[in-house]
Amino acid sequence: MFWLNNISHTFPLQTTPVLHNITLNIPQGSLTAIMGLNGSGKTTLLKVLSSLILPRQGEVFIAGQNATAYKAKELAQHIAFVPQDFPTDFPFTVNEFVLMSRYAWQTKLFDGQEDQIKIDRVLRELNLWDLKDRLITTLSGGERQRVLLARAFAQETKAILLDEPCNHLDIKNKHELLTWLKREHTRSSKTIIAVMHDFQDVNRHFSDVLLLKHGQLAFWGAKKKALEPERLRAIFETDAVCC
Numbered sequence: 001m002f003w004l005n006n007i008s009h010t011f012p013l014q015t016t017p018v019l020h021n022i023t024l025n026i027p028q029g030s031l032t033a034i035m036g037l038n039g040s041g042k043t044t045l046l047k048v049l050s051s052l053i054l055p056r057q058g059e060v061f062i063a064g065q066n067a068t069a070y071k072a073k074e075l076a077q078h079i080a081f082v083p084q085d086f087p088t089d090f091p092f093t094v095n096e097f098v099l100m101s102r103y104a105w106q107t108k109l110f111d112g113q114e115d116q117i118k119i120d121r122v123l124r125e126l127n128l129w130d131l132k133d134r135l136i137t138t139l140s141g142g143e144r145q146r147v148l149l150a151r152a153f154a155q156e157t158k159a160i161l162l163d164e165p166c167n168h169l170d171i172k173n174k175h176e177l178l179t180w181l182k183r184e185h186t187r188s189s190k191t192i193i194a195v196m197h198d199f200q201d202v203n204r205h206f207s208d209v210l211l212l213k214h215g216q217l218a219f220w221g222a223k224k225k226a227l228e229p230e231r232l233r234a235i236f237e238t239d240a241v242c243c
Contacts, residue, residue, distance in 0.1 A: 141168030
């Protein structure tokens with residue numbers, strides 16, 4: 001699904017690369033957590049994978065094609081990106097906001113009974129049905145996070161990339177979100193890649209782990225090996241252990 005060939009990236013006005021010589025192949029259907037210390041390049045890598053950032057060096061291939069060859073609408077049929085948060089100053093209802101995700105498959109915005117049926121299913125499954133007519137400007141942080149996830153799944157892409165999806169969520173909603181995410185992965189075989197921080201959540205809900213250290217790929221593979229205490233101590237520079 002994703003192939004990164006010798007990727008490096010340095011932000012303007014900086015001299016130290018945030019990503020350094022990363023070569024990586026993530027196959028279709030992977031359920032992967034990206035982990036590492038703050039500043040290790042997790043969000044930058046996720047944005048490179050989603051083509052939101054064009055790396056200074058190297059190539060990114062998505063579904064066998066160079067990412068630069070895709071038009072925006074074509075890319076939206078392959079990848080849905082879920083940021084940590086989104087602006088709340090636009091007066092859209094939850095239903096309208098989620099329905100926007102269907103633009104990649106439509107010739108007209110907000111058109112199609114079939115699209116609305118798909119939106120309704122996702123809203124019900126994420127316990128957002130009672131909020132569908134609420135303005136997104138009135139939602140709590142946790143509610144907004146669930147709306148972002150609903151929009152991503154309603155987009156019906158081959159891959160969903162999530163930047164810290166558990167931000168703003170309490171324990172109950174975090175568990176429900178990750179359980180639903182894993183269930184949808186099993187049902188649809190989507191490629192799901194998420195930046196995560198909690199070892200227990202990763203151990204329970206993900207299959208593979210990608211570890212970054214100082215912008216370099218330190219490990220990529222099965223979670224059992226990734227979460228070995230010795231490896232975690234080396235990556236996180238502390239006595240962190242997976243329970």
